[in-house]
Amino acid sequence: MRSFRGLYGAGPLHALGLIACFAVTGYAVIRIFDFGGATTVLVWFACAIIAHDAILFPLYSAADRVAERLPGATSAPRWINFVRVPAIVSGVMLIVFFPLIFEKGPASYKAATGETLTNQYLEAWLAITGGVFLVAAVLLGAHLARARRAGGTLAS
Amino acid sequence: MELARPPGPFRAEFWRSPLRGPWLASFLGSLLLPMIVICAVTGFLSHAAYNPGLDGNATQRAGDGFDLYFFDWPTSPAWIYAVNQGLHVITGIVAIPLLFAKLWSAIPKLFEWPPVRSPAHALERLSLALLVGGSLFVFFTGILNVQLWYPFGFGFLPAHYYGAFIFLAALTLHVAIKLPVVRRSFGERGVVRPLRDDLEHTRPEAYDHEADSTAPEAPAAPTLSRRGLIATIGAGSLGLFIVSAGQAIGGPLRRLAVLAPRGGDIGGGPNAFPVNKSAATAKVTPALAGANWQLQLEGPSRASLFRFQLADMEQHTEDLPIACVEGWSTTQTWTGVRLRDLAKIVGAENATELVVESLQPTGAFRKAAFARNQLDDERSLLALRVNGEDLSLDHGFPARIIIPGAPGVHNTKWVSSMKWTS
Numbered sequence: 123m124r125s126f127r128g129l130y131g132a133g134p135l136h137a138l139g140l141i142a143c144f145a146v147t148g149y150a151v152i153r154i155f156d157f158g159g160a161t162t163v164l165v166w167f168a169c170a171i172i173a174h175d176a177i178l179f180p181l182y183s184a185a186d187r188v189a190e191r192l193p194g195a196t197s198a199p200r201w202i203n204f205v206r207v208p209a210i211v212s213g214v215m216l217i218v219f220f221p222l223i224f225e226k227g228p229a230s231y232k233a234a235t236g237e238t239l240t241n242q243y244l245e246a247w248l249a250i251t252g253g254v255f256l257v258a259a260v261l262l263g264a265h266l267a268r269a270r271r272a273g274g275t276l277a278s
Numbered sequence: 279m280e281l282a283r284p285p286g287p288f289r290a291e292f293w294r295s296p297l298r299g300p301w302l303a304s305f306l307g308s309l310l311l312p313m314i315v316i317c318a319v320t321g322f323l324s325h326a327a328y329n330p331g332l333d334g335n336a337t338q339r340a341g342d343g344f345d346l347y348f349f350d351w352p353t354s355p356a357w358i359y360a361v362n363q364g365l366h367v368i369t370g371i372v373a374i375p376l377l378f379a380k381l382w383s384a385i386p387k388l389f390e391w392p393p394v395r396s397p398a399h400a401l402e403r404l405s406l407a408l409l410v411g412g413s414l415f416v417f418f419t420g421i422l423n424v425q426l427w428y429p430f431g432f433g434f435l436p437a438h439y440y441g442a443f444i445f446l447a448a449l450t451l452h453v454a455i456k457l458p459v460v461r462r463s464f465g466e467r468g469v470v471r472p473l474r475d476d477l478e479h480t481r482p483e484a485y486d487h488e489a490d491s492t493a494p495e496a497p498a499a500p501t502l503s504r505r506g507l508i509a510t511i512g513a514g515s516l517g518l519f520i521v522s523a524g525q526a527i528g529g530p531l532r533r534l535a536v537l538a539p540r541g542g543d544i545g546g547g548p549n550a551f552p553v554n555k556s557a558a559t560a561k562v563t564p565a566l567a568g569a570n571w572q573l574q575l576e577g578p579s580r581a582s583l584f585r586f587q588l589a590d591m592e593q594h595t596e597d598l599p600i601a602c603v604e605g606w607s608t609t610q611t612w613t614g615v616r617l618r619d620l621a622k623i624v625g626a627e628n629a630t631e632l633v634v635e636s637l638q639p640t641g642a643f644r645k646a647a648f649a650r651n652q653l654d655d656e657r658s659l660l661a662l663r664v665n666g667e668d669l670s671l672d673h674g675f676p677a678r679i680i681i682p683g684a685p686g687v688h689n690t691k692w693v694s695s696m697k698w699t700s
C-alpha cells in the first residue's frame with residue numbers, strides 16, 4: 123500500500139472513486155454522441171468554465187476591488203455593502219434572465235406562446251434594479267445619520 | 279526541476295479575502311447540496327412522468343439508454359407534475375447565487391502551484407473540471423430552456439439529461455473526497471457558530487500550508503461578516519424567487535413574477551391562461567379544426583365523431599392543473615367527455631394503452647401514449663370547453679386531452695385520433 127500511495131499520490135479508494143466518475147462520464151458522452159452534436163456539448167462545457175472563471179469572476183472581483191478603494195468604502199462610513207447587495211441582487215437576475223431581458227429568443231418565444239404575454243422584461247429588470255438601489259440608498263442614509271450622531275457624541 | 283511559480287493569482291498573496299476557507303466552502307456546499315438533490319430527484323421524476331416505457335413517449339429513446347423506470351406515472355394527486363416541475367425549475371433558479379458563491383470560495387484552487395503534484399492530483403483536478411463545467415452546463419441549459427432560447431447546436435433534452443449524469447457523478451465524488459474537510463471544519467468551528475460574529479469579530483480561517491486549503495495566507499481586513507455574505511447570497515436567491523416562482527405557485531405571487539417566462543399579467547377572459555404552443559406555431563389552421571373535423575376512434579371497433587356528437591355525450595367538469603415541463607402551471611375548469619366513455623364506443627374498456635394524435639402535422643409532441651391508470655381515472659377527459667366556454671384555437675379547439683398529473687405536453691391539443699390497444 124505504501125508503494126501504491128507513493129506512486130499514485132492517494133489511497134486506492136480515491137482511485138476507485140475517480141474511475142467510477144470517469145466511467146459514468148464516458149457513458150454519458152457516448153449517449154450524447156448517439157444524439158449528435160456531442161462535440162458542441164463538449165465545447166459548451168469548456169465555454170461554461172471559461173465564461174465563469176476567466177470572464178465573470180475577474181470582472182466582478184475587479185469591480186469590487188475598485189469600489190473598495192473609493193473614499194469611505196471600507197473605512198468609516200463604510201458604504202461598500204450598501205452597493206454590493208443591490209448590485210448582486212440585480213446582477214444575478216441579469217445573469218439568469220438575460221435571454222428574456224434582451225429578447226434573445228423573441229421570434230420563437232412570441233410565436234410559440236401566441237403573444238398572450240405582455241411582460242416587459244427589460245423594463246421590469248430596470249425597475250427592480252432602480253428599486254433595490256433606492257432601498258439601499260435609504261438604508262445608507264439612515265446608516266450615515268446614525269454614524270454622524272454617534273460621531274457627534276464621541277466628539278463632544 | 280521546479281517550475282518557477284508565475285506571478286498574480288498563482289501567488290498566495292493574491293487571494294486576500296478573509297472569508298475564504300474550508301469552513302466557508304463546507305457551509306456553502308451544505309446549503310447547495312440539498313437544493314441540488316431536490317433538483318436532481320425532480321429532474322429524474324420529470325423524465326419518468328413521460329411514461330418513457332410506452333410507445334414513442336421516451337424523449338431519450340427508450341430501451342437503449344439508461345431508462346430504468348419501472349412504474350406508471352400516477353394520476354393522484356392531480357398536482358403531482360405541477361409541483362414536481364415547479365420544484366425542479368425553482369430550485370434550479372434560486373440555487374444560482376449559491377453556486378456562484380461556492381465557485382468564488384473555491385477559486386484560488388484553480389491557480390494551485392505546481393499545477394500537478396501526482397497522478398491522483400491530476401485526475402482529481404480533471405474531475406473538478408467536470409464538476410464546475412457540469413454544474414454550470416446543467417443549470418444554464420435548463421435556465422435557457424425555460425426562456426425558450428436555444429443558441430446551442432445540440433438537442434436540449436439529451437444534453438441536459440446526460441450532462442446531469444456527469445455533473446452528479448463528479449459531485450458525488452467531490453463530496454466524498456471533501457467529507458473529512460467538512461467534518462473537521464464543522465468540528466473545529468461549529469456548523470453555524472461563525473455566523474454569530476459581526477464584522478468586528480470576523481477573523482480569517484487559519485492558514486495551513488500543509489492542509490493546502492482556500493484560507494488566505496495574507497488576509498485583508500474583513501469588509502463583510504460571514505453572516506453578511508450568507509445574507510447577501512440569500513437576498514440574491516430571494517430576489518430570483520420573487521420574480522420567477524409565481525408562474526408555478528400562482529395566486530398573488532403570479533403578478534410578482536415579472537421576470538418569469540409565464541408570469542405577470544395575462545389579461546382576462548375564460549381562455550386567458552398561458553399557451554405553450556400556439557396554433558400558428560403548430561401549423562393548425564382554423565380550417566383543419568373547423569366544422570369538417572371528425573375525431574377518429576379506434577379499438578376493437580372504429581368510430582368517427584363530429585364535435586356536436588361529442589358535445590351530446592355526457593359532459594363532466596373537472597378542475598385540473600395544466601403544468602408545463604418548463605415549470606409554470608395553472609389550474610382551470612375543464613368540461614368534456616370522459617376517456618372511459620369514449621373507450622366504450624369502440625369496445626376498448628379493457629385497453630391498457632391509448633395513443634392520441636394531434637392535427638399538428640409535425641413536432642415532438644404531436645402524439646402521446648397513456649398508461650392504463652391514466653385511462654381508467656374518471657377525471658381524465660377529452661375536453662371541449664374551459665371555464666364554461668369553448669376552447670380557443672390556441673388552447674386546443676376542437677378538443678384536447680386533459681389527464682390529472684400528466685405533463686402538459688402530453689395533454690394533447692387539437693386531437694385528431696385516439697387508438698386503444700391491449
Ligand code: HEM
Pocket residue numbers: 299300301303304306307308310311377380381384385387406409410413449452453456459460490491492493
Ligand atoms: C455544484 C457544486 C459544487 C461545485 C461546483 C464545487 C466546486 C469546488 C471546487 C472547484 C473546489 C476546489 C477543489 C480543490 O480542493 O482543489 C471545492 C472545494 C471544496 N468543496 Fe466544493 N463544490 C460543489 C459542492 C460542494 C458540496 C456539496 C460540498 C460539501 C457538502 C463541498 C465542499 C467543499 C470543500 C470542503 C472544499 C475544500 C475547501 C478548502 O479546501 O478550503 N463542495 N469545491
